Amino acid sequence: MKKIPLLIIILSLQIPFALAEDGYRLWLRYDCVDNNAVLSTYRKQIKGFKVEGNSPTLSLVRTELEQGLAGLLGINVPQSNSVSASIVVAGTSKSSEINKLNLDARLKNLGREGFLILTTTVKGKKLIVITAPEEIGVLYGTFHFLKLLQTHQPIENLDIESSPRINLRILNHWDNLDRTVERGYAGFSLWDWHKLPDYIDPRYHDYARANASIGINGTVVTNVNANARVLSSHYLEKVAALADVFRPYGIKIYLTARFSAPIELGGLKTADPIDETVQQWWKDKVKEIYTHIPDFGGFLVKANSEGQPGPQNYNRNHADGANMLADAVAPFNGIVMWRAFVYDDKVPDDRAKQAYSEFKPLDGTFRKNVLVQVKNGAIDFQPREPFHPLFGAMPDTPLMMEFQLTQEYTGFSTHLVYLANQFKECLDADTHAKGAGSTVAKVIDGSLDNHQLSGIAGVTNIGNDRNWTGHPFAQSNWYAFGRLAWDHQLSAQQIADEWIRMTFTNNPGFINPVKEIMDKSWETTISYMTPLGLHHIMGWSHHYGPAPWIKDKHRADWTSVYYHQASKDGVGFNRSATGSNAIAQYAEPVAKLFGSRDQCPEEFLLWFHHAGWNEKLKSGQTLWEELCRHYYGGAETVNSFQQQWATLEGKIDKERFEQVKMLLNIQYKEAIWWRNACVLYFQTFSGLPIPHGLEQPENSLQYYLNLEFPYAPGIRPQW
């Protein structure tokens, strides 16, 4: 970066291609601050930077500061070996410069991953200090500091302390070893198992860097519908190569454990968790894993659900299975994340009740290093679900949240749906387990029941598409998950604001309308897909598009009619005391609220109640009218998004503007599809006309019934 007046002129004109916005950079775009006032202030305030130490993590800190400052300030910001004025100093308290500042008192409260960003004066020299108890905190603090510049925040007098509220902030990849991704809509798996361990795709580093920038500290790289082969030594070498890449970024690697692995890999006759040879096989296997990966995180397990093997195959319970694995990893400080997503069509009861029925009795019987991973709702990542009744119901067990970032039920990667609002609705929900204020967030961050171990998982929407997530706005769900995992008290709007600034622009003329679109997007999708508590009426198997007519499959709980229960007299699943009584799984007064036809929040009406087509809702309109208004209104709102977006042309790069424009067109087409198919289908039961003023669907119900999508993404290829 020396003697380059010529070079400067030369390079500048390559920008038109060089910066073609393919979305690969995510929110980590360090383009020069385009507000001249802010820029010149920053240039005065930052004259150089200093990072002591050369550990892998501190080297990342140095590179990030070097590239981030050079990019954002648009000048070469030198490393300084002395501490002069206006220097950014980054390091742990062990580094000599920071040691002098006597910050230990403040640092010790930050915990292992927290950080402190402080403007301070040393010998009359004003410095910006980024420090933390551990190196990883310094990296987190560095990303936070650069975010301040990306979002044009004042850095005059910084005094920022931040620590994560949840220990384990983990991505779940439903990636198969052949690189197909179950419920993946952004291409295929990032993990090129064939070329590992010898070929390290540069993208592995970029993936880890993006995660570190939002505080994610763990990743499960294999599908919960697990393949035992990943536990073979041949594959463990590959996993170890990934772990080596992720380590400096503070990211631990986890694997899914197929419960029958002792049979498939070990050649044993059984996988019974009480069988000593089985226990020994797992102990030996775990020991082998740790020789490859000394900081291996542990296992995620889906057992006795949707046909997966598990302890119940041997008449043992989930705790028996989880504890066996927990005992194997305990000596190495590993953990087990045991999923509560279990249901069985042999059990005649309401599917929504099964997880609670099986797990609640086991509370207190799990080992200390086991977390039970519970989906936000009791069915399966529907557009909207009431919070899962297990939250608050297992005080003696650390419960881990499982959110779904990949849009299996919310429009794949073609619908703009900002999920932070969904996450927040669940996190802020009050379980009343220990009286008012017992929010789901307090359950999972461990504060309600004083658990040291706490965790949150997000089923990723990441694939090998150039922009990682397919839809440019799907990046916001990855980002929001990380931010909420770090601090669930942030609002969805705050997170959207910083994401838009970093990902697109600080231009308020873009930020405000886009923030509004994002804020409305989730509710809008619920309206045109599953309003008023409807659920699981998507296309058979691939879940693409509407299919409320699905019935007569080999298991009832994989059909739509099971969930909507539509008939001449009405629609909805009666889970009140007069029905499956699932509401009894909630604490009072929640049970009472959900159980009451009149008080039940209308967004959950058909989730908990079977209501008559002509019953009046709060609006004074009948259920049928409201249903139609939601379907039509949802589609219309998407149309308003299109119009809003069109006005933003020129405010951002052409590439992403056009991409989003095309995707909104698809979303509108599919919203109309949902609207027409559902209204026409439910009309066959209600026998009522589409309310006055709403256009008639252009196609017949039969037209929609005939649509086929054998190659819809996200399911195992059909041959």
Next chain:
Amino acid sequence: MKKIPLLIIILSLQIPFALAEDGYRLWLRYDCVDNNAVLSTYRKQIKGFKVEGNSPTLSLVRTELEQGLAGLLGINVPQSNSVSASIVVAGTSKSSEINKLNLDARLKNLGREGFLILTTTVKGKKLIVITAPEEIGVLYGTFHFLKLLQTHQPIENLDIESSPRINLRILNHWDNLDRTVERGYAGFSLWDWHKLPDYIDPRYHDYARANASIGINGTVVTNVNANARVLSSHYLEKVAALADVFRPYGIKIYLTARFSAPIELGGLKTADPIDETVQQWWKDKVKEIYTHIPDFGGFLVKANSEGQPGPQNYNRNHADGANMLADAVAPFNGIVMWRAFVYDDKVPDDRAKQAYSEFKPLDGTFRKNVLVQVKNGAIDFQPREPFHPLFGAMPDTPLMMEFQLTQEYTGFSTHLVYLANQFKECLDADTHAKGAGSTVAKVIDGSLDNHQLSGIAGVTNIGNDRNWTGHPFAQSNWYAFGRLAWDHQLSAQQIADEWIRMTFTNNPGFINPVKEIMDKSWETTISYMTPLGLHHIMGWSHHYGPAPWIKDKHRADWTSVYYHQASKDGVGFNRSATGSNAIAQYAEPVAKLFGSRDQCPEEFLLWFHHAGWNEKLKSGQTLWEELCRHYYGGAETVNSFQQQWATLEGKIDKERFEQVKMLLNIQYKEAIWWRNACVLYFQTFSGLPIPHGLEQPENSLQYYLNLEFPYAPGIRPQW
């Protein structure tokens, strides 16, 4: 790009990331010329550019010149509306400026796709003119002109005429509708069928641009193992969207036609080509296709091969099937490419003979718009094959060449293998069909037998990996195919030279050693995989790694032992007169040459002859010794590539340097694997010791026999 002294400084420092070399730009890197002398000369010689007209293709010309000149010259090169000195003028002879130059006499000889680049003086003003009879030629000429700058060629006095020697220069994608790619090693399919037609991935444009830059003018977007569904109207809308993107780049779209489509899509009882309802179904389907895609190119068909349906199912021959489709597309000027890659385990004869046996008798019976597409060799894209005996044997039929760019049998996308040498060996081979000089190239360019229709196809190595081809050097095979399709008289070395300059650097310290590596690479891979004419001894089904031991499969011609015929007395497939007599399919004196144990070129020895382990070869060494020397020598040469590459650090970007380094490590490991597995296996027959001075394999034969790769890429996912 005005008033930006500040901006210049700002942007320049973003280059470090902005230009992170992910390989996406392929050979179309327009970074500023880094040789100051050359740069300042170019800047004097090019002051501006002018493109008349606003057609889609001429708009591409304008953009390419604008971005190319700005990037390469590192200054803003303005569009000029008047013709002043040192202007680049681009357009067809219809454009007023060029019309004045009276170049019609020269242009009319160039053909529909040729171009002319000329330095000329008008009213004392020196101009550079890029012109052509048609707009597409202007685009080709523009890419050629920019290449001159990319490769630092003098442009003082240009007078370049260029026309393609072959009409149809086509890529074959073996892409499935679920985005898996048969024999694909660079990720998955570029075609996101699910999001088409409404979402146009920007990458579709970049793909078409890259192809246009090397003169490729057609693409078959679906697998030859075809799926009839792509012919449904639902999918034709998607295909049409791709065709619309490709059209301005001069690229026609083609589809693979599944012969049984009339049954699967049309609900007919038969697909018999003589059945009138079948003929009518195809006529109607073709008409439908052309309503979607007015310039649809036509069909590629794999019939009665490897289980695919075809006319023989109805006791008709290949001509009956091809002609039926040809009649359907003829009214729209469409063509049919009918593959000669046919074999059948029911036919007891040598597999290598079957294509000739079935097609030779049909010569002259095909419609005028049919080409027979013949693989370079008679088996299946082996590392080295003698040219296919059909070349020269069907004078009354246009034969189309089928090369394989994707490295199914040459190390997937982890081995550095520059295939231009393989292509050239085949193109330059002399069939002697009409006496000496009847090269394969003259057969396929139509000159030998005066065919107007001529074609060449390359099975692509392109996937959705960020760098398109997985291995950075695999890009050279895509590039070389296009260049040879345009002009088969170019040498592999010339093509490597320009590719290296455009893709990496003009630094001779890099070019020369890398050119040497590329030039040796193919022969080297043959040595460590299949020396001396050995063939098809790769891993079962996925073809990954060595497996000469494959036997007892449900068809003999899918086993290794069928091809190498190893026994105590020797090894090799006797195709001489005393064996299968496949040599009789060649014209004299080729048949005599190949048929003679003594005169047969040793690179084809075991292809045509079964030779004794102790027979002496030209070197004076025995066959066994030579075999070992090849395996060991090949592996050693890869090691020398590694050492050579290590010396080039710093001469190119870190990203690609490291990628190639890692890949060469894999290639060396796998070369050793091939060497050990094959030598140990063949030793069980020869009973001879590994020659003195060659190290013993570290593992036992059993070790190699036990290796399993269920998720090797390029085959349909296994469940």
